Amino acid sequence: MNTTELVSQLFLPLSLAIIMLGMGMTLVPADFTRIIKFPKAILLGLTNQLIFLPIIGFSLAIAFNLSPVMAVGLMILASCPGGPTSNLITQVCKGNIALSVTLTAIASVISILTIPFILSSALEYFGSSTNVSIKLPIVNTIIQIMGITVIPISIGMFIRKRKTNFALRMGKPMRTASIVIFILVFIAVLGANADKLVDGMKAAGLVTLVLNITTMGIGYLTAKLFKLNLKNAISITIESGIQNGTLALVIATSILNNVEMGIPIGAYAIWMFITSGVLMWYFGKRPEISYE
Template sequence: MENSILTTVVLPISLAIIMLGMGLSLTINDFKRVFKHPKAALLGLTNQMIVLPIIGFSMALLFDLDPVLAVGLMLIAACPGGATSNLITHVAKGDIALSISLTAITSIATVFTIPIILSFALNYFMNETGTNIELPIGETMLQITGITIVPVTIGMLIKHYKQDFALKMEKSMRIASTVIFVAVLLGIIMANKEIIVDSFKQIGLVALGLNLATMAVGYFSARGFKLDLKQSISITIESGIQNGTLAIVVALSILGRLELTVPAVVYSLTMFFTAGFLMWYFGRRKD
């Protein structure tokens, strides 16, 4: 999937607007609660940083993937959730503060873990050693701050000083978030339909299996540790929604290999459809 105005400009701006809407429903106490009772956060981090790459590696072996596709699958499994997971959590009525906290922590942590996992995958599947992989730490942190932290903070400030306005806007922003999400997804699909069709033939089933497996692990581990439904929804989404854009950037800009983007493209689109189901199923409840 090639970078375009849609993916490099429209998508980040859309996500920033969505994050602003999320901030309207949050207070500082929501984030204090996450760190005061860290069980949910620790479980989410374990699932995303350790369990997900292990499942990705197992799927590559189980389906005997072509080495290039196997490395690409490991790359997407090593990526953090990204702001998209926060949007999906918001519409699905999960614990937004937990989702944002997990996204922020994993986005910083994976700057260090992606090179390790990717170096292992290149060596194991393609017998390539000594590949120098360095992710731009400053640029990654700036992107996280600009798209997530800043707009969420603005939304929280609006809620603090204009609570009545925030309450009125909360439902409208949730609907707008869904519309923006669908519109951007359809735009990306239409702009890349040829490569998408070919990519699904190569790895569609594996990508779907990885996505469903990671979400299932997220949900049932959360319920097994007796977390509430909102926390379970957040961990389910954070476990299965990966930052496909980051995977594509790493494959193209750092490794210079277009073929490694195929699993990221397929997984990104697959997770949008499964996430759409979660948004519909959990988002319609009236608790």
């Protein structure tokens, strides 16, 4: 197992699972029933992620006149749902964690159907057809969602119910741990992709930065347009701009068998961590935000 595989397959999932456990200790069932009773935030978040994001990615690929391989790589990224990292960032930004987790889970399941359609269309349009059948690892994807998010969060919520005082005391330490793990993961990603970083930024640095800022901006603006509170707006902003890079790399390298298509994904990951770091600094220093 090389460094990249060690980071993506072991260190990152284990770290995120631990953080999800801590998040669970900040949640109660009412946090989820609240968003189910008022589903506007869920519908808006899913619309941004599953519809607007691929459209923006497609438009940017044309506007920047990307090569077919780079364009398809960008579309792979734009078609992927958010990942557990978005839940971590939401926690530090003091957004609605329950909404973030719900959006990640639902979008991940729906994307099993949407990704093959989007990528087949992209391959045909940009002329990079590889004549392969795009089939996602459904079982592995579901196991990943359950193992990294649902199960640890459920355990955390159980601890919150049984040991409330302990769970409340752990709130601040877990948020601090989230920041530390975020920084370590960022350094690990940089180290694992150092050899590709310069070429990736030259080939797709600007377009991936524009994609990241645009999707986050639209996420925030649409949330405010529909008069969602700040906690929900933060969650939708992050879910709109933080994609499941691991899944995107699997699609590019294992399913489409094209390492070059992973270049925009690597470039986007760098910008994603940088812009998320800015959001974490800005919102994380604010006092806890109410749901009002």
